[in-house]
Amino acid sequence: MEAVDKMEKIKKERKDIIASFSKKKPVDTYIDKEVRNMRDLYHTVITDIYEETKDVKTFTLMADKDSSTPHLAPFKAGQYITIHVTIDSMPVTRAYSLSSAPAFANKDIYKITIKRVENGLVSNYMLDQVKVGDKMVVSKPAGEFGYSFIRDEDNVIAIAGGSGITPFMSLANAILDGVYNCNLTVFYSVKTYEDIIFKKEIEEINKKNKNVKFVITLTREEKDGYLHGHFNKEMLESYIKEFNTVLMCGPKELYKAMNEILNDFNIPRKSVHYENFFVQYEPEEKIEYKLKVVMKDKTQEITCNNDETLLVAMERASIKAPSLCRVGECGYCRSILLSGKVKMIGAALKKAEAENDYIHPCVSFPDSDIVLKLDI
Amino acid sequence: MNYDYIVVGAGMGGLGAALNLAFNNKKVLVLEKNSLPGGVVTTFKRGRFEFDVALYDLMDYGNDEHVGSLQRLFNKYNLGVEVKPIPYNIRIKSIDDNFDEVIKGEIDDWILRLEELYRGSMSTFRSLLPVLKEIHEALMALKKGRKNLEKDFPNFIKYLDYNAIDALVDLNIPSKTINVLGYLWMEIGSPLKKLNFIDFAECLYKYIFKRPVGLANKNIDLALKMVNRLEELGGKIYYRSLVVEIRDNNDKKEVVLSDGTIYKAKEVICDLSERYVLKNLIKKDYPEAQAKENARTLSMNGLVVYLGLNKSYQDLRLYNYRYYQFQNLNSVTNIKSMKKLSHHTIEAIVPNIINENASPKNTTILVLKTLYLNDAWNGVNKDNYYQIKETLANELIEEFEQAFNIDIKEYIEEIDIATPFTFARYTNSINGCMFGAMRLGYDNSIHRLLSYEDERILHLSFVGGSSLLGSGVDNAFYSGYYITEKLLNERGED
Numbered sequence: 096m097e098a099v100d101k102m103e104k105i106k107k108e109r110k111d112i113i114a115s116f117s118k119k120k121p122v123d124t125y126i127d128k129e130v131r132n133m134r135d136l137y138h139t140v141i142t143d144i145y146e147e148t149k150d151v152k153t154f155t156l157m158a159d160k161d162s163s164t165p166h167l168a169p170f171k172a173g174q175y176i177t178i179h180v181t182i183d184s185m186p187v188t189r190a191y192s193l194s195s196a197p198a199f200a201n202k203d204i205y206k207i208t209i210k211r212v213e214n215g216l217v218s219n220y221m222l223d224q225v226k227v228g229d230k231m232v233v234s235k236p237a238g239e240f241g242y243s244f245i246r247d248e249d250n251v252i253a254i255a256g257g258s259g260i261t262p263f264m265s266l267a268n269a270i271l272d273g274v275y276n277c278n279l280t281v282f283y284s285v286k287t288y289e290d291i292i293f294k295k296e297i298e299e300i301n302k303k304n305k306n307v308k309f310v311i312t313l314t315r316e317e318k319d320g321y322l323h324g325h326f327n328k329e330m331l332e333s334y335i336k337e338f339n340t341v342l343m344c345g346p347k348e349l350y351k352a353m354n355e356i357l358n359d360f361n362i363p364r365k366s367v368h369y370e371n372f373f374v375q376y377e378p379e380e381k382i383e384y385k386l387k388v389v390m391k392d393k394t395q396e397i398t399c400n401n402d403e404t405l406l407v408a409m410e411r412a413s414i415k416a417p418s419l420c421r422v423g424e425c426g427y428c429r430s431i432l433l434s435g436k437v438k439m440i441g442a443a444l445k446k447a448e449a450e451n452d453y454i455h456p457c458v459s460f461p462d463s464d465i466v467l468k469l470d471i
Numbered sequence: 472m473n474y475d476y477i478v479v480g481a482g483m484g485g486l487g488a489a490l491n492l493a494f495n496n497k498k499v500l501v502l503e504k505n506s507l508p509g510g511v512v513t514t515f516k517r518g519r520f521e522f523d524v525a526l527y528d529l530m531d532y533g534n535d536e537h538v539g540s541l542q543r544l545f546n547k548y549n550l551g552v553e554v555k556p557i558p559y560n561i562r563i564k565s566i567d568d569n570f571d572e573v574i575k576g577e578i579d580d581w582i583l584r585l586e587e588l589y590r591g592s593m594s595t596f597r598s599l600l601p602v603l604k605e606i607h608e609a610l611m612a613l614k615k616g617r618k619n620l621e622k623d624f625p626n627f628i629k630y631l632d633y634n635a636i637d638a639l640v641d642l643n644i645p646s647k648t649i650n651v652l653g654y655l656w657m658e659i660g661s662p663l664k665k666l667n668f669i670d671f672a673e674c675l676y677k678y679i680f681k682r683p684v685g686l687a688n689k690n691i692d693l694a695l696k697m698v699n700r701l702e703e704l705g706g707k708i709y710y711r712s713l714v715v716e717i718r719d720n721n722d723k724k725e726v727v728l729s730d731g732t733i734y735k736a737k738e739v740i741c742d743l744s745e746r747y748v749l750k751n752l753i754k755k756d757y758p759e760a761q762a763k764e765n766a767r768t769l770s771m772n773g774l775v776v777y778l779g780l781n782k783s784y785q786d787l788r789l790y791n792y793r794y795y796q797f798q799n800l801n802s803v804t805n806i807k808s809m810k811k812l813s814h815h816t817i818e819a820i821v822p823n824i825i826n827e828n829a830s831p832k833n834t835t836i837l838v839l840k841t842l843y844l845n846d847a848w849n850g851v852n853k854d855n856y857y858q859i860k861e862t863l864a865n866e867l868i869e870e871f872e873q874a875f876n877i878d879i880k881e882y883i884e885e886i887d888i889a890t891p892f893t894f895a896r897y898t899n900s901i902n903g904c905m906f907g908a909m910r911l912g913y914d915n916s917i918h919r920l921l922s923y924e925d926e927r928i929l930h931l932s933f934v935g936g937s938s939l940l941g942s943g944v945d946n947a948f949y950s951g952y953y954i955t956e957k958l959l960n961e962r963g964e965d
Contacts, residue, residue, distance in 0.1 A: 098621030098628045105632060106922050109913040116766040118758035121750045124769070124902040125849045130895045169853040201854045239517060239887075245865050246883045274858065365781045365884035391709050392472070392732070417506075417711065426516075429506050443516050447692035448507075451699070470506075470710040 134235065136179070138162035139205070141229045147292045150211035151258065152222055153194060156231060158203035167203045172196075172266040172274070173241020173342075173370070176205060177234035177419050182220050187410045188418045189217040192344070192370070193236060194261040194293075196268030205233065208292060210258040237419055237427075240344070240370040242266055244275055247340035248366065252331070253281040254353050256345025257290070262370060263344065264293050267300060267307045280334045281309045282326055284349065287316040310334075328356050335360050344370040371422035374440050374458045378402050385464040388414060389433065390471050405430075405437065405456035405467060416456065416469060423458035430456050435465035474500045476958075477726050477736040479714045482510025482898065483944050484935025485742030486697040487951025490548050493706035495959055500734060501706065502726065504713040509694025510742070510898050510935070512944060517885040519831050520779035522838070523690040524889070527820050528557060530658075530674075531945035533681035541945045544952055548704075550696050553687035555825050560792040563654055564874055567799040570651075573791060578679055589645040599642055602626050603676040606669055613920065614953060630668045631917065638668035650800035657795070657818055658943065660770045660842070660906035662803045667915035670941070677945070685825045717741075717752045717931070724930055738930050738958060742951070744908070744937035746901050760928055767914055770906035770942075771809060771842035772891035776864045779885035784823045784835040788877055794819035796874040806844060812851075812859070815841040815867050817874060837879065839867050842905070848891055856892070864888045900937065907937030916941045932958065 123131065143155035158167045170176075170193055177190045195206035212218045225231075240262060242251060253263045263281045270279055285291050297309045312322035312330065322330055339362055343350055350369055357367065378401045386399040386408055399408035406428060409416040419427035423442035432452045442455040456467065476492050478485045481503035492499040507513060511525035532554060533539030545552050559581060561574040572588075574581050585592035609620055609627035621628045630638045635656075639649045652675070653663050659674055677683075686693055698708055716727040717739055724739045741748050746764040749757060780787060796817040799805045808814045818840040822829035830836045841863075851859050864886070872879050891903025900907070910916055919939045932954050933939070939953070940946035 098619070101628060101631055102921055105918060106925065109918050109922055112913050113759070113763045113766045116762045118762045119765070120756070120761055121746050121764045123750070125846060126772070126891050126895050126902045130892060133896055169856050171857050243861070243886055245861060245868065245880070246886045427506070445514050445516055445521055445689065445691055447514070447689055447695050451695050470712065
């Protein structure tokens, strides 16, 4: 057959096959449909507010059935969501670990537990202003912290300081629901008896279960039935087995103190995991810098103090800068530093990002006037 | 906001298109929904590890002697990409065939070994090589628009309507040798009985003559280099720009973002599957194009497990760069097993073998992949998603350990698992497919190429791994070049 004829024949064959199929719009596959429902943001309604202690409240959020997101995304114990609130016309966000059982997400419920932070903008707003029935936009669940039955050992030691208990309440419930088949001991350090979050739940779990146990120490109070003082080697010793996984959530000082203790037990680096809690930076001298934000089709000039992150400065100026983890980890806020210098605290930058002037504004403090490229 | 060209999606195809347009002084805007470029050619960080998502073997790059088209384009744009050679170092096992071989050394060593295994391999394999070369050259000529191919390329014409198996049989390759060669189909994702021989030959040609190379740096470095060059050439890229609609307005195309912003251009080039664009972005009906998409078969999607191990690859005894375990070497038989979630064809890669900088000292990255066909994931919903994903990943790891007698589990420091949902969400690929529409029967790359002009939509083009040339970074990037060259030539003639 002539080459041209052969090519024409092949083309005709293709044309005929295509012509025998429906000319209607192609339809979604099952996965396409599911993925359509996965969003970056979900609309919720606050259905319950429970006072855990005098400065801690648990908020129950339910999917807003009348919104474009009538269902919530699933999550893994240890993950967080970021709430979006507007305070004094400033759009701000905060990330909170989910404290509810993952199974609740199947009923479109998330719970977050928030502790009042002295002078904290969002925590005070949440504890004092927000009421049942209020609507709230939250991010998809995110974060890598938690238990992995593939990676981790069967004996899990969790170490929590203060409100760092929240992801472990979710993990404890996941284990009780049969999601994971492991032993969990939560070492929970609080100042006084009155500061214990989830007191009732913890008592019930300790009474009923063998594989999940909470050991509480009061650092500033002595009370029957509770340990006293900071955790030490003796307190942990009887819970350490041959192979252990350690999960920690709390302030940096706690990690430091616990690492010294864990060294004595020869627990390898790969078996210890931390949740990034918050970013602290105190400049020696307070300086106000200029921050120019180059957005897609406009530019805005604002000020930024060197004791606040670029993200906070943008929020203060009502710029809707993207944010998710707010501890430099997830990269959701990544932007390009066109000029200036920043002090970046603990940003998980990829090598090529660092080489190409990418920064994570959520953990970047200005060290000069700044020009930032942020595509919004 | 008016542009000559708008490119939707900053994957390899989109960046390939944008670079060529900017290189030719066109006003081009790339709209990318994520906050970094590259599509699946990207990198994510877990602890002290940086994992590459998809790109390990860069095909059609070649070396100094055999310059591949990808290298030629990278040089043309002066991208300054550093690469490392990838030696043959592959272990292949097949359960049904009781087959376990390591391909190592040079191509000649491998051919000798094949001859030992299956007599007749050597002579026939040698006679196959010039045929591959001829087909490659014919394809180049075809892409350049040459018409009378029969004179110089009789084998190209002869095998134009052969599937890979029939052609290899016709070329007297022993059937068992064909099966062994077939591991390459995992790079294309179509069973050999339905894969056109021209497509297969081109892949094999690139594999043998223009040995794949690995990147000296991470995936995201390549994508960022492309973007930097694009911007130097005057092109523009906007991140966090999710396109929700493409529509006509008089003689312009309007591209609408999720926040309502509209950008206009004469031409729109989508680095997205045609099916996604017709289904999700365009309200108007394009009956012929829609029928074409409805006629297509979706390729496999997959589960990828990224492991950061806290020992060197020597300590772990992970001596091979790639590992494969098939149920059956016959791709047609093997592919049938992919309809169930419970069964895994294993593909593993150890980037540290070719690049000591792949992970920190005394650590190793191991990436395990398995493929699924059609609707294998349809029973997975939000209630069981994490459980199924972790169970499958665990099975895959254990099967790998068992197949190659290597302990992995106790050394896992970091783990991440990507499912079809992950890929679909990040790249908008249909069904989370890794190879776009399957290249089979009437819809191989060669067929798409021959019918390209007849099937075009006015002022709307498609590039990338789901388009004309099929999947793979070489094909995706080259498609961006190829399509824009056509567009530029037409505009030039106006």
